[in-house]
Amino acid sequence: MTDGTWITLISLGVTVLFMFGVPVFLVIAYWVLGSSFVLGMTLDNIGAALSDVFTDGFALLAMPLFILTGDLINRSGIARRLSDFAYACLGWLRGGLAMASLGACGLFAAISGSNSATTATIGSMLHPEMTKGGYDARFSAATAAAGGTVGIIIPPSIIFIVYGFLMNLPISDLFVAGIIPGTLMVGGMMLTCWVICMVNGWGHLIPLQMSRVGKTAVGAWLGFFAIGLVLWGIYTGKFSPTEAAGVTVGFCLIVGLVSLPLYRLMGLQGQDRPVAEKRYREMLVVEGFSLTEIPSITMRSAQITGILAPLIAISVVMQQILSLLGAQEVIGEFVRGMGGYHAVLFTSMAIVFVSGMILESLPVTIILAPILAPIAHSVGVEPVHFAVIFLVGASIGFITPPYGLNLYVASGVTGVPYFRLLRYIVAYLGALLAVWMIVALTPELSTMLLPTR
Template sequence: MAWLLFGLLLMLFLINVPVAVALGLASMIVLMVQDNVPLMVIVQKMFTSTDSFTLMAVPFFILAGKLMESGGISKRLINFSSTLVGSLHGGLAMVSVVTCMFFAAISGSAAATTAAVGSILIPAMVKRGYDKSFSTAIQAAGGTIGVMIPPSVPLILFGVIAGASIGDLFIAGIIPGFFVGISLILVAYFISRKRGYGKEEKSSLKEVASAFKRAVLAILMPVIILGGIYGGIFTPTEGSVVAVVYGLIVGLLIYKEIKWKDLPEIFISSAITSSVILFIISCASIFGFLLTREQIPAQISEGMLGITSNAIMILIIINVILLIVGTFLETSAAIVIMAPILVPIASAAGMDLVHFGVIMVVNLAIGMITPPVGINLFVASNIANIRLEHIVRAIMPFIIVLIIDVIILSFMPSISLFLLDK
């Protein structure tokens, strides 16, 4: 029955059936073949999988990100980032990454980070003499940090599916997110220096202070949310609601860049994005039910441990699998499909569940800039009005450094777990 399930799923993927529909349809067909399973199970599993207080954090963090994206936050963060690193070689390229790091702590989404920052910086970089393909590539790569630095929607999904603490996952994602950001900045610096991309004027302390003052409300948001979660003031789900209220107050009443008439469009856009993710989860729950019923994760775990019991080799195999899966599946879909399979293997190999969650998200983030499904590449190329194939060569150095980052994070768990004191 396992071969039928995976065979149907692969066939549906090959004919471009949407991931959520493919998961649900393949599972339904297998359940119909098994006469002893009532089809009412499908409805029950789809409903109960999303009937979760913890999972409510997903739509609220998405809405908070949309509010901050529309509220003039990206412009203020770019100005502040420019005063920090704009005077170095390839200053604007570095500004792109630094701003993505700030915006990642607000949006929780890689695509939103790429769009919000790229819509301003890609045209600005091209105007200053940067190659268009390089400008697009650095923005797409910087956008991947959006799912690493909390709040992160993929980390929430992993926590819900794997039963890991979302608060711990958020804290564990901070240092790896900054680590990846710094590595991308170094690549941008060396490429820019080699190609002679210019510097910006050095900002005075007064200009830095002024830019910080204008951006301080945006910078404070992750401090308030993460501080509240880790300080035990509120749960991650309650923190997501606080983020929405904060975003409304800042964008609507303080910066005043969100008008009352803009709210319906923001709410509808957030609802659509949330519904897509929740529909994937609900359909994947049927798939997960079948996997568990047929004991497929246990069989895969036993098979892999039968090949090798070496924890290092197991971790290498898992990383390779995730890199391949991330190339073809959207991150949320990949997590809901692969987490139930890989978590038992990681646990059997003695890996910390929080550390594994961070590795999984960073791994899958590489797929966001890898053809053919790289969503960040599509977002950035649409902004730059450049064909996808023209970016492939420019994105390769960033893919290589991200793979190196994954290897380092995999074999140095202290980077992820340092703030948790584990």
Template structure:
């Protein structure tokens, strides 16, 4: 009983630190150390688990995909994709915001990373949206929200982790994520349109087919990069981690020799920026794994299993699982959420009659929504770091996108064919 009181006090204390602006890595770290001392868990475990939490082969793709994003940005490829996307939507109120979301969807098909998508597209489009008459906070929130599809639209690192853990076909999982990922982009576009129309944000320009066709031709390197990634992974020629390395080489050569917007002198600066983003994300992932381990020691997994085992209604089981995933996504990164909850929730959902592939999409879309859900909201931290706007100032402006994503998540949950149609086809 005394331990539970101390743990509650520690949790309240670190929550207060978070509200005062202490970095989330330190907040989680203080909780981990405090709880370890309370339950007499050796502190040496913290160091060991921090190392082991990052020694997963699939995570090698993370810094490579982030570097891919920075190379695509520096080579002008991402700008060409964004220009093409805007040319197709410039005639609509909120068109630039919607094109930012569309560019996030295109880039997600290259990067496989939510943070990489947010960082790359946000650094390009957020300043352009501000020039176009949008509120700077809404523009940053748009990039953060668009980044959520980074782990849903294939290729996706987290789908690989989920498939490996649950013994499911990676190809089937990738295919199952296509329609839901597209739906998420469209739902957020609708939310952007409504907010922009209400506030009078953005300038409207007439649609010109010739301009759009010209910009599509200029964006061929971006489409080629997407093609390389998709062909390589789906044909089995290389793994997602190898795909990340190949796209780094492809985009580097494209920037040096084709667009010639990258010079050898610029490469160290580009790699340093990528290292800074990866250096911000890696500690968060590592400390989240330690937190997940402590939650397991405290019996959180067993408690969830016992709670759900008594529910025998299909929709009630799904609803409870969704609530648990959402709450976990609010305080943990998607990787530890998947590691701790997927082995618990997936068998229970399957026993209730939920298709395993369908549930994987439900699970990971919920985890993706966690990227823009305080207090963790990893994409909001990334958007804050690239724009200089404080995390707290972004939260209000992400609410319309959160509502759109929740509506989309509910539809994916209630209509299994949205996830299974292409798989069955």
């Protein structure tokens, strides 16, 4: 048999493995190993490529640090404070609590940079509150899943780090470029949420009290400070994204360790929740965590990093093999054959959308970005703008079946079966697609905040 036949058989085999639930990393690894043997490539080449990724990829150091940041702010109680602030601002609207959960997703994303962490944290915190407040359990879970999509768009973003590393773009520019599109995504989902809740009459209204807004804003000052610290440092060039991640981890670590003794000193533990919450707001501290909890927090972050890092490395090898096979030329010629600026742009968006339905954003980015980005640039699409277009599309893949990672996460933390989420996820999907189109057709949304050079 020819090499092409063997590789086709290998591809069909790993596709079957993927359909049976084999992890994406193993699916790609099996394909890489099999194709390497067929093409006569040695295992030394694979080892060298993997080594180069981890020894030369300084920017990738920010990834585990931002993952750790998300776990620290969750365990310290900062995430709860941000949620309280969002509800104080939006609770007077029909569906205010659901809208607040979307706002909390945006605020949490501005510190953690992870879609799954955003969905899991906000979903586990606010889903019980929403169901108690009269919201449909399926809608509540779907809202958490949809809100998590902004986790990789609002800076800092783990996937922006990967994209910048692959395409040799300034990660700080990518972070800044994601601010407005990410905010539009949250706004579009909030509008959709409000319409659904108005139609169904969901949500108990609370009066808009500026004193309540002020108290919760002051109570969430640690979260706002962490967000501002990251954005200020990157935007002004005071530190790189990797350094920003280290600074944020240090800040959250200090806050968590200092807050626990204060929390215990005030006697909040063991009290009824209303009494504890009142003193909690007055003293402006979060629960915090102890030194003995740090290993478990770090271990959880390390587990997530241990999943992502090998996937990045093996996907880089996959790129090399696809290049040898001429896949980039085939896809490139197909996209170029579509015509000019808008035809290439929309074709690229369609490819990203379909790929996101069956693959996680990381392999989609690693495999397709090096193919599509140069083609888009050749027809006049600004590289940073295309990065935002590409990654907004990849983020939508988190709620598109059959893969839909956020749907699985939301199902896991809320107990709502996966397929029951789909009824209400369609509306959020439509809102995100509309925002995606607006972002694609309006380059200024991605570039207007970029620092002048």
